[in-house]
Amino acid sequence: MLKSLLLEFCRWCNNSWWGHGIRDSTWLFPFVEIFHLIGLGILGGTILILNLRLMRLAFRSESTAELAGEVRPWMLGSLAVMLLSGFLLFSTEAVKMYGNWAFQFKMLFLLLAIIYTFTVHRKITLADDGRFGAAVRIFVATVSLLLWTGVGLGGRALGYVTTSVNSVSDLLR
Amino acid sequence: MLASFLEWLSNTQFSTFMRESTWAEPIVESIHVLTLTLFLGFAVMLDMRLLGVTLKRRRMSEVLAQFNPWLFAGFAVMIVTGVLLFCGDPVSFYNTHPPFFKIKMIMLVLAGLNVLIFNATIGRKVAEWDLSPSTPGAAKVAGVVSIVLWVLIVAAGRAIAYVLPPP
Numbered sequence: 001m002l003k004s005l006l007l008e009f010c011r012w013c014n015n016s017w018w019g020h021g022i023r024d025s026t027w028l029f030p031f032v033e034i035f036h037l038i039g040l041g042i043l044g045g046t047i048l049i050l051n052l053r054l055m056r057l058a059f060r061s062e063s064t065a066e067l068a069g070e071v072r073p074w075m076l077g078s079l080a081v082m083l084l085s086g087f088l089l090f091s092t093e094a095v096k097m098y099g100n101w102a103f104q105f106k107m108l109f110l111l112l113a114i115i116y117t118f119t120v121h122r123k124i125t126l127a128d129d130g131r132f133g134a135a136v137r138i139f140v141a142t143v144s145l146l147l148w149t150g151v152g153l154g155g156r157a158l159g160y161v162t163t164s165v166n167s168v169s170d171l172l173r
Numbered sequence: 174m175l176a177s178f179l180e181w182l183s184n185t186q187f188s189t190f191m192r193e194s195t196w197a198e199p200i201v202e203s204i205h206v207l208t209l210t211l212f213l214g215f216a217v218m219l220d221m222r223l224l225g226v227t228l229k230r231r232r233m234s235e236v237l238a239q240f241n242p243w244l245f246a247g248f249a250v251m252i253v254t255g256v257l258l259f260c261g262d263p264v265s266f267y268n269t270h271p272p273f274f275k276i277k278m279i280m281l282v283l284a285g286l287n288v289l290i291f292n293a294t295i296g297r298k299v300a301e302w303d304l305s306p307s308t309p310g311a312a313k314v315a316g317v318v319s320i321v322l323w324v325l326i327v328a329a330g331r332a333i334a335y336v337l338p339p340p
Binding site: 030033034037038040041042043044045046047048049052058059061062070071074149152153156160 | 199202203206207209210211212213214215217218221227228231235239243324327328331332335
């Protein structure tokens with residue numbers, strides 16, 4: 001039931017006007033990809049900053065909650081850019097992605113990472129610095145880093161598991 | 174001269190290994206791409222402080238001192254992995270058409286110059302504007318130039334992969 005629904009969703013994305021449009025254009029795929037990469041830098045950077053602070057490895061002159069307040073808009077903004085650009089890239093070969101193990105891995109970790117970031121991680125980063133012990137903070141930061149690294153590695157693996165249907169490289173050569 | 178050096182480099186054992194190994198290129202490239210989080214992410218946050226957007230209540234000198242070691246570490250990983258990738262096929266990298274590789278290298282030099290100029294001018298006088306509510310114009314210029322260059326460097330880097338011949 002869920003499986004056929006997911007497949008139906010992938011088909012719908014694949015046949016959407018944006019799926020067609022990006023697939024048929026020479027420049028749109030790389031253009032959207034660059035947004036995805038810049039988003040990766042900023043999202044990963046802000047997550048690293050927060051986790052380094054949680055582990056007391058950097059940015060110690062600021063309280064964790066204060067730092068979280070400063071970087072949170074950047075984290076949420078870049079997450080939005082990543083989700084939107086990622087969805088557009090996915091739509092160009094959604095049906096292929098349905099059966100791609102690296103993509104499934106990435107989506108599973110993405111789901112877990114987002115839930116974790118907005119629940120456990122949020123609670124700990126916004127708490128007063130004295131409230132949770134070092135062990136808890138290091139554990140929470142490590143889990144966050146592992147989940148997001150899983151998303152990143154899954155994303156890297158995607159490209160090696162499938163060859164893109166986009167023929168940009170051929171057109172340019 | 175340069176052409177024969179690139180030719181020589183591509184015939185070294187190491188270059189052949191990078192080209193022929195199944196895992197070397199994907200691993201090195203993944204490290205290169207994922208280190209964007211440490212390098213680009215931190216650089217953008219620091220540039221935003223230069224623009225007076227984030228971390229405004231913190232002394233600029235303190236922010237610089239806290240970010241710099243991580244930026245250096247990220248940059249070092251980027252350079253090392255970048256050189257390793259280049260070694261895999263130096264002749265093709267150098268001769269990409271359109272010349273995205275050369276464009277990227279020129280912009281890298283410009284980004285380096287931007288840091289040097291900042292350190293020699295407004296950065297030297299950081300104590301004077303450490304906590305001022307609005308950062309000086311020169312600091313803002315350095316921040317904007319940095320962001321623009323790094324975004325273009327990422328774009329050029331991605332473009333290189335599109336125009337390299339397939340392995």
